[in-house]
Amino acid sequence: MEKPVGIIMGSQSDWPTMREAAAILDELGVGYEARIVSAHRTPDRLWDYGKTAVARGLRVIIAGAGGAAHLPGMMASKTRVPVIGVPVQTKALSGVDSLYSIVQMPKGYPVATMAIGAAGAANAGLMAAGILAIGDPALAQRLDAWRQALSDSIPQEPKDD
């Protein structure tokens, strides 16, 4: 299967969050690769990943990181492939540090920032799918169906457990 989406994260500890993105892509039948690319610990890996992204056929990159979360923004600096950023929740500052480090990018290098944590990671998968669906009618249909199913799943009334 083609792998138009790259899911990258700063460390193994981000995976429990980021696999929510992978799960969505699995549900929607979108191919992806998952890699650990640490902005600080493996900067050259980041460089290579960014420089070869277009040539390798990546069309969307999902990047998750926590704290002084430089990975999404640095990747956005190295490639024109759209970068979706996921702020991972942190212990002391609950991910506000991650959010600010990802979203407050200067003019020139946008990062499409998602909500903090697992919901944000799942939404990163959906955003990637939505972007790819622009040029892929079959995926667009699957995405519409996914959205419809989510909507249909909502009961009319809350229930005591």
Place this chain on the structure above:
Amino acid sequence: MEKPVGIIMGSQSDWPTMREAAAILDELGVGYEARIVSAHRTPDRLWDYGKTAVARGLRVIIAGAGGAAHLPGMMASKTRVPVIGVPVQTKALSGVDSLYSIVQMPKGYPVATMAIGAAGAANAGLMAAGILAIGDPALAQRLDAWRQALSDSIPQEPKDD
């Protein structure tokens, strides 16, 4: 010219921010329409805009709003067209309210959130271009050139004025 991008905003007062997005799209030769669509004051307009977005050929929507900024998220609820959100700076809370209202979307309805204010609006234009460039090699080239020019414009040393 085709208009694949819709720039919408909650009110006329958001235009000084949002025209930064328009300016970037002009620079990159990407067609767009600019509309005022208020989530609260014109909810039916929002509904119509969302429901017809795909059919009208919109491929990316840029939505700017301030305060309890519901426009980007509600638009994301009504269409699978990718929505890029721009938190407009506010008087009391400086746009933190706008940012939280836009970025903290629940699973299912991502908004690609940009930085608060003018830089975020300009980046929304660049993100839209980056998304469209996936399927448009000529635009990809123009975007690469734009990025290179920005990079080349940076002097080696700071100057006293």
Place this chain on the structure above:
Amino acid sequence: MEKPVGIIMGSQSDWPTMREAAAILDELGVGYEARIVSAHRTPDRLWDYGKTAVARGLRVIIAGAGGAAHLPGMMASKTRVPVIGVPVQTKALSGVDSLYSIVQMPKGYPVATMAIGAAGAANAGLMAAGILAIGDPALAQRLDAWRQALSDSIPQEPKDD
């Protein structure tokens, strides 16, 4: 029994918070219905709920939501029935996101915002009762009694457990 109060919430997961509102209405003998109305997942349900609220005899709507909490504000946009908003506590941002998304409404569409979490939900029930009591002397009396009982329940001195 007449049901002048509509309790709506974005998802089943809000019910443990929102049933505090229901409990208060039960105590005060005020009829209500409880519904799940998700701004993002069931926007058309929201639309219908808002458009028919007056005709269905709803006089107050209590709306609880978390994160980018758009339900109370969107409901306020669709009906003149007073909307009371309850910010549900969230994992990463503790409900500050919910609070800002609900309270910072633009001119034209007020949401009567309560405290974050369970206390806010209980107070939403009391606020609804207070509003209905304006035109219902018997309810006014019951509300006065409820308040008096709460006041009378406070011991003079704290106790070690």
Place this chain on the structure above:
Amino acid sequence: MEKPVGIIMGSQSDWPTMREAAAILDELGVGYEARIVSAHRTPDRLWDYGKTAVARGLRVIIAGAGGAAHLPGMMASKTRVPVIGVPVQTKALSGVDSLYSIVQMPKGYPVATMAIGAAGAANAGLMAAGILAIGDPALAQRLDAWRQALSDSIPQEPKDD
């Protein structure tokens, strides 16, 4: 004219904010009185105001205050008349102090909190009108018209100035 709404505020300096509430009530033909009632400087005035509110025919109280904003909450403690709170913007903390002091009320004493500053004050007037409209069909009609006019005033496209 009957005066069902009491607009109270902690000091003369809150009036530039709070008269937005008065202006809305004027537009909607709702009678009101405006009083300075300082929780800290005139606590006995607050007590009297609260204790006589029902007897004097007040049906809604709008209370604006800044900083350690105790007026709305203390008024809610003294009367069952619904209290709408307006957090006035402050110099150092921009009204976050006012907001927290007003909205975070304990179970038993709700304050219907509005947005920080002038938009919140205007919305307090609209919320008061919406509450009174429950029992006043003519006012309900005027409120509907006001809302429709606001909606109709929104142009389709933004304009450069």
Place this chain on the structure above:
Amino acid sequence: MEKPVGIIMGSQSDWPTMREAAAILDELGVGYEARIVSAHRTPDRLWDYGKTAVARGLRVIIAGAGGAAHLPGMMASKTRVPVIGVPVQTKALSGVDSLYSIVQMPKGYPVATMAIGAAGAANAGLMAAGILAIGDPALAQRLDAWRQALSDSIPQEPKDD
């Protein structure tokens, strides 16, 4: 024993925090009374407490409260007896709401605000003692000794457990 210090709190749930103040006063041999005085649930009790404070011989009042913490400020409004405020930690906002509600008092009515939570309550006891020690040389000596003992208790080096 004379009871120059009044420890008051908004509810029984504040006692686990506030008894840290009582414990310090016990250690220093300062008499006190502990009362529940809720600003919102028992406002008349608050009024009476404040109005009779001087006559009853109270020389310092320690007031603890959480959330929209109005007790310390309202007490400061009702009596010239110095009021020490303790922001009790809260669930959603960790006591930032309590802190802002207590410390941001307007000109005229100071509240001597302590740290959030148990350390703040203990310090309220020490501050009360320090104030009383101005006119009580024996207490001053005991306070000096307490401080010296605390200082002497600090080991030179940290230890693994």
Place this chain on the structure above:
Amino acid sequence: MEKPVGIIMGSQSDWPTMREAAAILDELGVGYEARIVSAHRTPDRLWDYGKTAVARGLRVIIAGAGGAAHLPGMMASKTRVPVIGVPVQTKALSGVDSLYSIVQMPKGYPVATMAIGAAGAANAGLMAAGILAIGDPALAQRLDAWRQALSDSIPQEPKDD
């Protein structure tokens, strides 16, 4: 005149804020000295000030500082004389940094923290007077009169200017 109050501040730039404390003491006929004592730039001056405070007859110390505001807390460490802290407003963080640095003292060393900025400085003067009034009936009377005059100065209604 006796000078029971020491007003100290970290730098000349704090004086426009801190002279509000001095003005109140002037109004109430309480003697004071005003000194610049920088925790960081003149730590030995701080040491001396603290060590000699009791012997020099100081009964209350008012300490204002901004940013990493260490002066009030360090003074509280060096003397049992009650220390009242005034968080001076800062450029970037508006005095939240000052507030946290002053109020969050560990057990053992309370600082009676006031509101951020000028209102807090004025209140520091009033708190100092309230503390001294415990043992000075004439001052107590002057303070009561000051409070009464403030209360009497509040008009019943707000005025357009």
Place this chain on the structure above:
Amino acid sequence: MEKPVGIIMGSQSDWPTMREAAAILDELGVGYEARIVSAHRTPDRLWDYGKTAVARGLRVIIAGAGGAAHLPGMMASKTRVPVIGVPVQTKALSGVDSLYSIVQMPKGYPVATMAIGAAGAANAGLMAAGILAIGDPALAQRLDAWRQALSDSIPQEPKDD
């Protein structure tokens, strides 16, 4: 072994955080001493430590503290030896209070502030090593090797556990 690094902390309770600094120095073969020096409880110990730091051969001081964290800044005031500050996480404010108290130093007295909590403490050890490595080629080599090993330890792909 020579001990060029002093690790100081406000209390025993900071040690679980601060020993991360010690662990790094152990790994890098840098000598250190660990001391409890409380700014508030043992101010004279702080004074002595600062005044003798140069003479005792300390070349870098690592200082950890929480809440109103005055230790790093006061130490920076007493010695020209570079001070690295570690904000210890706190219960109510998660270490934002510690961070602001440490980082917002006025001109003249820098504190090299690290991240909140354990990562910050480890980084304090690395920063100390980096500073000492300027004049110690062997240490520089060990530091380079440590960094390389960290980089080499990062796997290419995340793993489910």
Place this chain on the structure above:
Amino acid sequence: MEKPVGIIMGSQSDWPTMREAAAILDELGVGYEARIVSAHRTPDRLWDYGKTAVARGLRVIIAGAGGAAHLPGMMASKTRVPVIGVPVQTKALSGVDSLYSIVQMPKGYPVATMAIGAAGAANAGLMAAGILAIGDPALAQRLDAWRQALSDSIPQEPKDD
């Protein structure tokens, strides 16, 4: 003159802040170079700067940046030369975004973070000097003299202007 310090910044707009660092180094007779190195716009320049820092004789790097401030952290990733970070004040978030992006570095890559804005930049110069002074007794003496002069400049009493 030798240039052991590199002052780098993300853009020309940071220079008014960062020249405070240069001014201090001038005062202390420490050589430096000033360069614009944008993490996002000139990432390869950043790479080169970092990789050659040791070889070029840089012993300390001062890096200033605002918003999603990735420059200091990325430089710390590329060289073992100690990096001092200066959070530049921003329009919407006042530099809290810059502060969090700089200070919250993960284990392995410390950035010695200074206060937000001009004071932080000046302190970066002083910290650099303090670090170099470890191995340069003449500089140590100049730094001691600078500190003494600052201390001596503080008047005993504040003055009305």
